[in-house]
Amino acid sequence: MQLQLCTWAEVEAYLHKGPKAILMPIGSTEQHGPNGLIGTDAICAEVIAKAIGAADGAMVAPTIAVGMAVHHMEFAGSMTLRPSTLIAVIRDCVMSLAEHGFERFFFINGHGGNIPSIRAAFYEVHAENRACRGGNAPDLRCALANWWENEAVGRLSKELFPGVEGSHATPSEVSLTQYAYPEAIKHVSMSPQVAPGGGFHDARDFRRRFPDGRIGSDPSLARPEHGQRLLEAAARSIAGQFKEFVAEA
Amino acid sequence: MQLQLCTWAEVEAYLHKGPKAILMPIGSTEQHGPNGLIGTDAICAEVIAKAIGAADGAMVAPTIAVGMAVHHMEFAGSMTLRPSTLIAVIRDCVMSLAEHGFERFFFINGHGGNIPSIRAAFYEVHAENRACRGGNAPDLRCALANWWENEAVGRLSKELFPGVEGSHATPSEVSLTQYAYPEAIKHVSMSPQVAPGGGFHDARDFRRRFPDGRIGSDPSLARPEHGQRLLEAAARSIAGQFKEFVAEA
Amino acid sequence: MQLQLCTWAEVEAYLHKGPKAILMPIGSTEQHGPNGLIGTDAICAEVIAKAIGAADGAMVAPTIAVGMAVHHMEFAGSMTLRPSTLIAVIRDCVMSLAEHGFERFFFINGHGGNIPSIRAAFYEVHAENRACRGGNAPDLRCALANWWENEAVGRLSKELFPGVEGSHATPSEVSLTQYAYPEAIKHVSMSPQVAPGGGFHDARDFRRRFPDGRIGSDPSLARPEHGQRLLEAAARSIAGQFKEFVAEA
Amino acid sequence: MQLQLCTWAEVEAYLHKGPKAILMPIGSTEQHGPNGLIGTDAICAEVIAKAIGAADGAMVAPTIAVGMAVHHMEFAGSMTLRPSTLIAVIRDCVMSLAEHGFERFFFINGHGGNIPSIRAAFYEVHAENRACRGGNAPDLRCALANWWENEAVGRLSKELFPGVEGSHATPSEVSLTQYAYPEAIKHVSMSPQVAPGGGFHDARDFRRRFPDGRIGSDPSLARPEHGQRLLEAAARSIAGQFKEFVAEA
Amino acid sequence: MQLQLCTWAEVEAYLHKGPKAILMPIGSTEQHGPNGLIGTDAICAEVIAKAIGAADGAMVAPTIAVGMAVHHMEFAGSMTLRPSTLIAVIRDCVMSLAEHGFERFFFINGHGGNIPSIRAAFYEVHAENRACRGGNAPDLRCALANWWENEAVGRLSKELFPGVEGSHATPSEVSLTQYAYPEAIKHVSMSPQVAPGGGFHDARDFRRRFPDGRIGSDPSLARPEHGQRLLEAAARSIAGQFKEFVAEA
Amino acid sequence: MQLQLCTWAEVEAYLHKGPKAILMPIGSTEQHGPNGLIGTDAICAEVIAKAIGAADGAMVAPTIAVGMAVHHMEFAGSMTLRPSTLIAVIRDCVMSLAEHGFERFFFINGHGGNIPSIRAAFYEVHAENRACRGGNAPDLRCALANWWENEAVGRLSKELFPGVEGSHATPSEVSLTQYAYPEAIKHVSMSPQVAPGGGFHDARDFRRRFPDGRIGSDPSLARPEHGQRLLEAAARSIAGQFKEFVAEA
Numbered sequence A, B, C, D, E, F: 001m002q003l004q005l006c007t008w009a010e011v012e013a014y015l016h017k018g019p020k021a022i023l024m025p026i027g028s029t030e031q032h033g034p035n036g037l038i039g040t041d042a043i044c045a046e047v048i049a050k051a052i053g054a055a056d057g058a059m060v061a062p063t064i065a066v067g068m069a070v071h072h073m074e075f076a077g078s079m080t081l082r083p084s085t086l087i088a089v090i091r092d093c094v095m096s097l098a099e100h101g102f103e104r105f106f107f108i109n110g111h112g113g114n115i116p117s118i119r120a121a122f123y124e125v126h127a128e129n130r131a132c133r134g135g136n137a138p139d140l141r142c143a144l145a146n147w148w149e150n151e152a153v154g155r156l157s158k159e160l161f162p163g164v165e166g167s168h169a170t171p172s173e174v175s176l177t178q179y180a181y182p183e184a185i186k187h188v189s190m191s192p193q194v195a196p197g198g199g200f201h202d203a204r205d206f207r208r209r210f211p212d213g214r215i216g217s218d219p220s221l222a223r224p225e226h227g228q229r230l231l232e233a234a235a236r237s238i239a240g241q242f243k244e245f246v247a248e249a
């Protein structure tokens, strides 16, 4: 179930009958190399969340599409919230769903750069909940699953793109978006074929080290059919994590 | 062109060749009566923005899906940002696009409750731009179009739903979402057929006055084919406003 | 009754005996063309609020004299709060009066540029009230009246200054301040006699389009005796709105 | 010269011809005992600032009427900004005047509780000025004069109200407001005649220790003619401090 | 007792048996002239607080080592929090200790520049406590002792360094740090022997007036044995103030 | 070199002669089980940072002693900054050191709960640096080393406390503090000997699952001599990381 496609009465019924849990897709809007879409991270998080929601009836919140991408700002089209703004957004989203009785918030994340802000936001939520409600505060729980960090996706990425998955603008994420938006598949040559790897600091440093935006990857290998397999693997695996999260004592 | 479906190089090319303008859809995630979707306002803004972008090649930013809906919080599923958070989100979005050279930001808004925060954010942007850049600040311009506020849509709404358009959970916006998401059309009886009209104060007051969430409307008259006509009217009309905005000296 | 001229015991008595309502004048401190005072908007809001308070015994809060005037900052002497600051000011003012039992806050506004921040602040108040007090939150209501937006003032402006009222540094507001501060009437020639009209974006754009600060107006026609009539019309009309607001179920 | 009663061209001329200095009255809106006005501190700061401005042609900014009065919140009618809000207000006011070229900001303060926020704000201004402008930052200077803290006023208070001046709701400040607003003189009996003295902590503690709001004072001795003398003594003395501040190398 | 060196069970026991009071040392990290340590103010506050804690069993919180030193920023190594940040830090520290039942917060301060932020923070605490907890808010009390502002220390400084104590980088504070950190005694010649005195505005102004960082002092006279005497005098005197604070009705 | 024990001239010399790098210890003030000190995380970070600074002459900033410990707030004595406050503190500390020319900030962290806020703060720094300085922004770099996350410490922990290191209140960290503060070694029996392991959500959940504060550990095995070995291993290993960070192109 997608929250956006429900009526309020349907949400009320959902809250009455079952686990007061919700999937929260969160991505980013930032450069993803020569053939990757700017919306890659938001798209990946969204399609996986929707797949899980479709399969097991879990509620899916609207995607937080703009995340923390300060380090991508030397590439046209990248958008970023300051970490402090992103924390406020997550806090407000969680707190407003909590007003209706939601108690379990499972974030499906498409972007490594969001992780610190998301985790910081969880504690901002707990702090505010405690400050405002004291002893009467509801027991809120938040969890975070990065879609690429599970055994199934890791194995499949390695099988499909051995040694060239890299860490940004990866063939896996590009494949997934190709499957989701076949009309937006880009045919772009890139050189070197495999981008240099490594870490980085701020946006200028990123651009200096990774002039076309990729890190350690060869996304020219991306294919929509690989994307489908990755989506299925991710959805199955993360659905399991979500079930455990909801069942947790 | 959808920003999310472009590569960074495509965005760079867009900025080189033409008006440095972008469409910014912004909606809300809030109750819309017995048969209206929670995502109504975000969906309306998004489909209209995409229609304009498709028709005339304008860039479309990702939709800001959660807006300012404090007054809807007594209905399950409604989400809200505090006005101060929404202002920060808009400021960050505009400022990061401005770093790449975008200079014209045209917000297509789906929700009346967002208007004050959007307009306040425009001045927060101007203040920050001036404080940080002084004499070197770029000339940024922001504009706001509420999709229902134009002559074409007004006339059509009146023709299709004479006297029962109301002001929240209107048959027009419900129709538009029915056209966009036919799989999510809800068949719900509602009573009275036409909801009471009027103003309201906070969330509890809203619920007291408008127990099923509608204000002055009869959205049982919504039909996807009406939605299609409304979408076309809105897109055509707002595309014209956008063109004027871009052409403005 | 002016809050500033009461003792605390008088305020306590006021709250016991009658409607827990208060008039909140809010203006701006910004250029008003060649012969308009920088304090025009604050003065107009204040004298109208005091006139209403004097006539029907309503409590009048101190004037918020500096508002949101980011777009006037290219003219010497203009002061502005950032929208986020103004929202915090309004929130704090309302919340502290609410601690004493005030429940109805009627803002009399002298400046169009304040409107978004004021309306955003109302929802910031409702959000905070709800977050902090939950089920025990008092029923706070806020309303906004722009002094020039009522039938009586509109008719009179049209009669006194046909076609040259404009939208900033208007002969109406200048007249009103001339009546309030006859010692500060300025005799300044201006050219063209009627300023160009139209919209604007940021402060530099404003100055470029409206080099002497006026928009569409001919304030050389301002006269204190017109100001008196405008004040009386505004006070009568807005007093009626206030009465309705207080009486509202 | 009062900023509110100038045109922008007059402010521009003021800045061209003389010291780029401005008087900034700041007060509070809070209980002042049985016969003291809620606006006492704002009124005192304002009338003294205007007297100085009238005497030596210095520019006077609009009064910041609501200050930091958290500790008075158990008495009806008291209003307060949070310290963080007041700091933001002062920062915005100073920074916007600095945009026009003002460089010397002389605060005339009517309320002890404002002092920490004002002084903290001065450094917030310096920090922001430095962060935003770096090496090009103008040399801004801020100073604070509490109207009752000078030899002349101290001596006169002691002469007029020996041993019963106290520290809140003092006969001196009440006299000054009686002179400024003779129509608002209150005739209220109070007991004990001299209020208990001492310190306090939060608002509840304040009310417990000082049940009618006075601290150590006998404001029943207040007289408008004493107020006149106090006003003259304060204006003369503070005008001197201001002159020194402006002349300072 | 040092909080950092206790277990949580020991803190719990402390709260059960005695006054729910805690000493909060707060300093600064800023230049202190040619032979003064950058940590002078933090060191002074910390060693005095620990001495009091050791003598009478009072709990001592960890030192807030970085304070408000915007005006020292033209000297290498100086660190500063913005006033608004420092206020947030103090608020969070006090509020989290209050959650465990602490009710008396006694700040021992080593830096004049912190005073406004500390005092502002006390009211931020009271405001938040009141907003979040309403009638159930605990009775929190905060007090501030500047270590050099008491009769005993004043007398001793005058005796040891007659006429050359000055107001920044004083021989007293340098002595105290020499006693605390004999391994960090610096032998630096300075000229003139006694620094010029006076006030200052922002950081550049400070450096211009006081090129080596000292104000009115001759810290070449500092000696560790003087530091020991000053420490003992300060600890004894402030322990007395603390006892009174705790005993206060 | 400890910043606190330097003069400003020494810091200036340090910046002239060598890498403009600084070690930033950051810990937490929170319960650490039955025999662990509340200051454990701050102490560990500090002693390791000082050891590295002593060995290779690197500058060491003062320790940020209170971190993000919202989840420990059900245990007496725990203190926490909200994530948003901690981010502001780190931003201010880094930005003020950057004003003097520091360009490499190496955080040595003692507390897992700080990681998100620290990493978020790094991007807040980059965002602010970019916003305020644009093309002139210095190239700032920040890195984070959690003292327990390196091969040497991991191997030693496993050797000394096989299977009972756990994840909070570990025998390793307790040992390290015992070595640093032998006078504060606690002899407390605990049961069960090895604490239950696992994750947790908010503070109440933490206490419910881990009633004495430990997670998965047996800190009764802590010994000061183990602490010495751990300190040496950590210092050696992290000094290497720091060297690489400074040398990085």
Ligand code: NI
Pocket: A032, A040, A041, A110, A111, A168, A169, A173
């Ligand atoms: Ni990605």
Ligand code: NI
Pocket: B032, B040, B041, B110, B111, B168, B169, B173
């Ligand atoms: Ni709608």
Ligand code: NI
Pocket: C032, C040, C041, C110, C111, C168, C169, C173
């Ligand atoms: Ni006006």
Ligand code: NI
Pocket: D032, D040, D041, D110, D111, D168, D169, D173
């Ligand atoms: Ni007063």
Ligand code: NI
Pocket: E032, E040, E041, E110, E111, E168, E169, E173
């Ligand atoms: Ni000092």
Ligand code: NI
Pocket: F032, F040, F041, F110, F111, F168, F169, F173
């Ligand atoms: Ni630890």
